[in-house]
Amino acid sequence: MEKQKLESMLIDYIDNRLNTVDKRVVEQELVNNAESYKLYEELKEVMHLMDRSARIEPSAKLRAGFDDLLKEEMTSARQTKTVFFQPALYRVAAAVALLILGGGIGFWISHQREERQLAERERLEALEKQMQITQQMMAMLQNGQSASQRIQGVNVAVSMGKADDEIVNALVKTMNEDPNSNVRLAALDALSKFSDDAAVRKALVTSLQKQKDPVVQISLIQLLVKMKEKSVVNDLRKIVDDEKTMQAVKDEAYSGILRLS
Amino acid sequence: MKNKKIITGIVLLLIAGCVQAQEFKVAKNSGRLELYVGKVTVEGYDGNEIIFSSKDGGKDRDERAEGLRSVNSLGLSDNTGLGINVTDKGNVVEVRQLKKTNAPNIRVQVPKGVIVSFTHESQYGGEAVFKNLTNEIEVSAQYNSIELDNVTGPLTVKTIYGHVEATFSSTIKDPISIVSVYGYVDVTLPQATKADLKLSTSYGEIFVAPEFDIKIEATGGMVHYSDKVVGKINGGGINIDLACNYGKVYLRKK
Numbered sequence: 001m002e003k004q005k006l007e008s009m010l011i012d013y014i015d016n017r018l019n020t021v022d023k024r025v026v027e028q029e030l031v032n033n034a035e036s037y038k039l040y041e042e043l044k045e046v047m048h049l050m051d052r053s054a055r056i057e058p059s060a061k062l063r064a065g066f067d068d069l070l071k072e073e074m075t076s077a078r079q080t081k082t083v084f085f086q087p088a089l090y091r092v093a094a095a096v097a098l099l100i101l102g103g104g105i106g107f108w109i110s111h112q113r114e115e116r117q118l119a120e121r122e123r124l125e126a127l128e129k130q131m132q133i134t135q136q137m138m139a140m141l142q143n144g145q146s147a148s149q150r151i152q153g154v155n156v157a158v159s160m161g162k163a164d165d166e167i168v169n170a171l172v173k174t175m176n177e178d179p180n181s182n183v184r185l186a187a188l189d190a191l192s193k194f195s196d197d198a199a200v201r202k203a204l205v206t207s208l209q210k211q212k213d214p215v216v217q218i219s220l221i222q223l224l225v226k227m228k229e230k231s232v233v234n235d236l237r238k239i240v241d242d243e244k245t246m247q248a249v250k251d252e253a254y255s256g257i258l259r260l261s
Numbered sequence: 262m263k264n265k266k267i268i269t270g271i272v273l274l275l276i277a278g279c280v281q282a283q284e285f286k287v288a289k290n291s292g293r294l295e296l297y298v299g300k301v302t303v304e305g306y307d308g309n310e311i312i313f314s315s316k317d318g319g320k321d322r323d324e325r326a327e328g329l330r331s332v333n334s335l336g337l338s339d340n341t342g343l344g345i346n347v348t349d350k351g352n353v354v355e356v357r358q359l360k361k362t363n364a365p366n367i368r369v370q371v372p373k374g375v376i377v378s379f380t381h382e383s384q385y386g387g388e389a390v391f392k393n394l395t396n397e398i399e400v401s402a403q404y405n406s407i408e409l410d411n412v413t414g415p416l417t418v419k420t421i422y423g424h425v426e427a428t429f430s431s432t433i434k435d436p437i438s439i440v441s442v443y444g445y446v447d448v449t450l451p452q453a454t455k456a457d458l459k460l461s462t463s464y465g466e467i468f469v470a471p472e473f474d475i476k477i478e479a480t481g482g483m484v485h486y487s488d489k490v491v492g493k494i495n496g497g498g499i500n501i502d503l504a505c506n507y508g509k510v511y512l513r514k515k
Contacts, residue, residue, distance in 0.1 A: 145292075145293060145352070145376065146376060146397055146415075147397075147399045147417045148397050148399075148414070148415030148416070148417055148434075148435070148436055148438075149415075151415075151417060151436045151438060151500075152435060152436060155435075155436065155500055180399065180401065180417055180419075181401060181419045181440070182399075182417035182418070182419055182438040182440060183417065185419075185438070185440060185504075186436075186438065186502070213419075214421055214442055215419055215421070215440050215442060215506075218442065218463070218506055222463065246421070246442075248421075248442050248443065248506055248507065252463075252506075
């Protein structure tokens with residue numbers, strides 16, 4: 001049996017951890033081989049010593065010394081705390097500064113992104129507001145109960161500055177069909193601001209035949225004359241020849257014919 | 262027999278009461294009151310009924326018409342005892358006079374939320390007077406002159422031959438639009454009124470109280486001169502549009 005294997009088996013034997021078969025093999029070996037027996041004796045001695053040393057207690061003096069040291073260490077540690085309070089404050093300040101800095105960077109990054117989003121949102125909001133105003137204006141123009149609400153609608157249309165087709169159409173409809181002369185007059189006045197527009201011009205020309213109220217007729221004739229719209233001369237003649245036309249309107253139409261031709 | 266006498270007595274008393282009071286009421290505090298009469302005095306008051314009463318005091322009574330009812334071309338009859346027909350159409354109360362030429366002198370008291378509309382085409386009529394009203398007023402007349410006293414607007418007034426006189430209270434509501442072809446337009450505003458003014462006359466003239474400093478609207482750095490005065494007083498605000506063709510425009514301070 002080689003030495004290494006024998007040694008491990010002997011250790012197990014001494015610890016009494018071998019099964020009966022291995023135990024008998026080891027005992028056989030010890031009886032047959034004097035050298036193995038010697039090794040066994042040595043190992044037994046070493047292990048016995050090891051067992052004993054493991055159980056050595058620290059002496060009372062050592063313990064007292066240790067306690068003293070511990071106490072000393074503890075008091076000194078406490079002293080450190082009080083003595084070095086100032087740096088602790090610095091540490092807190094540093095932590096706070098770091099936090100602010102971190103937050104700042106984070107904010108800056110998100111701010112950059114937000115700015116872009118904000119611009120986009122502002123654009124959308126402006127668009128939405130524009131639409132809301134248009135809708136509000138339309139609702140006002142269609143308010144059958146209140147003429148002043150309809151005039152307000154016309155005023156809103158004027159305040160929007162530029163007129164898209166939808167607004168122009170609504171104003172033309174109001175100018176031609178609203179039951180109240182003041183409202184029709186306001187719509188006419190609003191449209192006069194956009195008279196450079198070809199569609200508005202055409203609407204104003206065709207409106208002349210539709211208007212029956214002298215107040216609106218006079219204003220419309222005056223506007224068309226100011227626009228030097230020569231194509232309405234025939235319509236003006238018709239107005240003059242119409243027996244039902246009021247004198248003031250006739251006078252205005254006469255004056256218009258003179259100035260346009 | 263005795264019972265019959267009592268009942269007749271009560272009925273007679275009631276009729277007498279009606280004749281004496283000469284009042285007709287319609288419970289309404291919103292919607293529109295549409296007056297198609299020759300002349301009228303409309304006054305604002307705190308209440309929930311439109312109250313019609315006669316200012317003639319029965320001096321126009323026709324003995325020969327006793328026991329008959331007056332009707333007009335629309336087939337409407339006098340349902341008020343005041344010479345007018347009042348029809349409640351839900352959102353709209355329509356008032357029409359029965360006689361074609363001689364308009365009864367009617368006084369109407371109106372609650373705050375009712376829009377007052379006056380429309381009259383024929384030349385047989387008189388003045389339409391509106392007093393102490395915070396209501397919206399719409400006037401579309403041909404010959405009538407219009408007087409508005411202590412009103413706030415909103416106001417849309419049109420008359421062809423008549424003139425318009427208006428005195429506003431301290432709070433004015435948008436918009437104010439007054440137009441006359443042959444008549445004058447005479448408006449009195451509180452001095453502090455913030456307004457966007459548009460004053461125009463084709464063949465008349467415009468007079469403004471010196472207290473009103475009109476900042477003339479300039480477009481593109483250029484002041485546009487025309488027969489129209491377009492500008493702001495006290496920084497601008499409510500829209501006031503006064504227009505005449507042959508008449509003059511007067512703007513006074515209160």
